[in-house]
Amino acid sequence: MTTTSIPDSPQPTPPETDLPDAPAPRNSSPLATAHSQLATAVEVLGYDSGQHQMLATPRREIHVAVPLRRDDGETVLFHGFRVQHNISRGPGKGGLRYAPGVDIDEVRALAMWMTWKCGIVDLPYGGAKGGVAIDPRDYSTAELERVTRRYTSEIMPMIGPDTDVMAPDMGTDEQTMAWVMDTYSVNRGYTIPAVVTGKPLAVGGSRGRGTATSAGIVHVTAAALEEAGVPLTDVTVAVQGFGKVGSHAAAIFAERGAKVVAVSDQYGGLRNDAGIDVKRLLEHLAATGSVVGFDDAEPLSNVDLLGLEVDVLVPAAVEGVLDEQTAGRVRARWVVEGANGPTTTAGDAILARNGVTVVPDVLANAGGVVVSYFEWVQANQTYWWAEHEIAERLEHRMTSAYGDVSALARRQDLSLRDAALVIGIQRTAEAHRIRGLYP
Numbered sequence: 001m002t003t004t005s006i007p008d009s010p011q012p013t014p015p016e017t018d019l020p021d022a023p024a025p026r027n028s029s030p031l032a033t034a035h036s037q038l039a040t041a042v043e044v045l046g047y048d049s050g051q052h053q054m055l056a057t058p059r060r061e062i063h064v065a066v067p068l069r070r071d072d073g074e075t076v077l078f079h080g081f082r083v084q085h086n087i088s089r090g091p092g093k094g095g096l097r098y099a100p101g102v103d104i105d106e107v108r109a110l111a112m113w114m115t116w117k118c119g120i121v122d123l124p125y126g127g128a129k130g131g132v133a134i135d136p137r138d139y140s141t142a143e144l145e146r147v148t149r150r151y152t153s154e155i156m157p158m159i160g161p162d163t164d165v166m167a168p169d170m171g172t173d174e175q176t177m178a179w180v181m182d183t184y185s186v187n188r189g190y191t192i193p194a195v196v197t198g199k200p201l202a203v204g205g206s207r208g209r210g211t212a213t214s215a216g217i218v219h220v221t222a223a224a225l226e227e228a229g230v231p232l233t234d235v236t237v238a239v240q241g242f243g244k245v246g247s248h249a250a251a252i253f254a255e256r257g258a259k260v261v262a263v264s265d266q267y268g269g270l271r272n273d274a275g276i277d278v279k280r281l282l283e284h285l286a287a288t289g290s291v292v293g294f295d296d297a298e299p300l301s302n303v304d305l306l307g308l309e310v311d312v313l314v315p316a317a318v319e320g321v322l323d324e325q326t327a328g329r330v331r332a333r334w335v336v337e338g339a340n341g342p343t344t345t346a347g348d349a350i351l352a353r354n355g356v357t358v359v360p361d362v363l364a365n366a367g368g369v370v371v372s373y374f375e376w377v378q379a380n381q382t383y384w385w386a387e388h389e390i391a392e393r394l395e396h397r398m399t400s401a402y403g404d405v406s407a408l409a410r411r412q413d414l415s416l417r418d419a420a421l422v423i424g425i426q427r428t429a430e431a432h433r434i435r436g437l438y439p
């Protein structure tokens with residue numbers, strides 16, 4: 001299915017060993033971070049307060065109750081959300097997250113970042129995001145299927161292949177997308193693969209989607225290193241988060257000759273200065289559900305991972321991990337944001353002061369939505385592309401988006417984050433201007 005030898009995304013199976021719970025993420029509000037980033041870009045662009053408000057305010061939101069009949073007959077209730085931040089350039093596009101702390105503000109922030117991200121890589125989409133406040137590790141597969149189907153039917157009026165297209169995010173996977181697609185299709189009376197992306201190949205998924213976000217991270221890292229005259233084969237990398245994004249990123253970095261010296265997940269981390277055998281670690285993860293306990297490395301805490309002396313640090317877990325308390329410890333020269341919103345506004349300022357180059361989330365992790373777009377195009381055409389076409393088009397889009405962002409940053413003396421946001425926000429505002437205001 002892929003040209004690489006990387007196995008499919010690891011499933012979020014709970015480890016059999018008695019591992020401690022995740023440390024609470026250092027989470028200054030993602031929405032505060034997103035609004036502060038928008039305000040900076042609006043100032044650079046010179047927009048007035050009406051334009052600013054239009055860009056800051058979600059177009060539509062829904063909050064739904066998601067009752068679940070558990071396997072033992074008990075009923076429990078979850079809160080679910082879907083936010084369409086912007087739909088001016090095309091359908092809303094964005095993932096579905098299952099995590100215990102999900103709330104409407106987190107989903108609003110993630111939806112806003114999706115709008116800018118789709119603008120930066122120039123996709124004909126707006127931005128959206130969904131979430132259910134559930135810890136998927138605590139529920140059986142049958143229970144997760146019922147939650148997914150109930151959530152889908154509750155938000156059905158808002159989603160569709162031309163209105164709002166979902167994809168996997170934290171705590172969800174291609175099986176989740178197959179259930180969403182099936183529920184939507186059964187209710188409409190015919191099969192509609194383009195209502196979701198990140199589906200299994202058997203029901204219209206795209207080759208390369210499972211590793212696209214991670215491949216994109218490595219493409220933009222390589223582009224950033226090239227500008228500095230550093231070959232990818234010369235660098236050391238630490239990756240926080242070993243899920244769909246982090247594990248494949250680590251594997252692709254290793255395949256392309258970089259040395260992955262540290263990784264972590266919510267249960268803890270590992271370090272081996274001689275380089276971690278990522279393929280073997282993936283087997284350990286598949287067998288135990290965690291990176292913890294891997295024999296060929298030393299244990300390491302999540303916070304210590306952030307302060308390691310490496311060339312490239314890839315936070316690929318949760319929001320807000322690089323904040324005013326942790327950012328000062330970073331000794332990497334490049335932070336490439338695999339997660340959405342891993343750096344707070346205060347953390348960003350500290351990294352900038354310390355000369356750390358941050359390749360921002362809205363650019364660095366856009367590979368997933370790029371191949372989601374390819375999947376949607378293939379579904380609409382009912383014509384499937386070969387793996388190499390997808391890989392080449394992804395690389396082209398990521399490196400050219402990096403080139404545009406970097407050139408603007410140099411021209412206007414901006415950080416890569418501000419330059420990326422200026423591009424994404426300007427494309428959105430331009431759609432507003434050209435379409436005009438109805439009525």
Ligand code: NAD
Nearest residue numbers: 169170171213241242243244245265266317339340365368
């Ligand atoms: P996932 O659920 O597959 O994996 C998350 C990983 O982070 C797991 O290894 C988990 O153990 C770890 N983790 C969770 N809490 C942690 C903590 N407090 N400290 C350290 N590690 C922790 O999720 P994913 O799809 O890999 O998403 C990770 C990030 O990337 C999220 O911010 C998501 O929004 C973003 N993202 C994902 C995609 C995608 O295609 N899946 C695309 C773009 C951005």
